[in-house]
Amino acid sequence: MCQLGITHEFSDYQCVTLSLGVLSIKPNAQTGSATETLEAADKLLFEAKKQGRNRVISSFCEVA
Numbered sequence: 001m002c003q004l005g006i007t008h009e010f011s012d013y014q015c016v017t018l019s020l021g022v023l024s025i026k027p028n029a030q031t032g033s034a035t036e037t038l039e040a041a042d043k044l045l046f047e048a049k050k051q052g053r054n055r056v057i058s059s060f061c062e063v064a
Contacts, residue, residue, distance in 0.1 A: 001054055017053040021045030025061045 002015040011017070021044030025031060032040075040061070048055040 013053065019045065019048040019053060020056045020058075021048050022056060022058040023061065024058065 001018045002013065004016070006016040007014060008016045021041050023037065023041040023044055025037060031037075040059070044057045044059055048057040051057070
């Protein structure tokens, strides 16, 4: 992200950073609700933030 040169005057890093939580699912009749899916993606986002700036944490879920 910093290579894009987008400045952030209030950041210790002086540039915009990006952390992502990405969840990919293969839906079927056993797949949870949209709320459960968003909660799982949110957990991944917080794990990315915990590990540091400019991180992507992803997971794939195939419900059998």
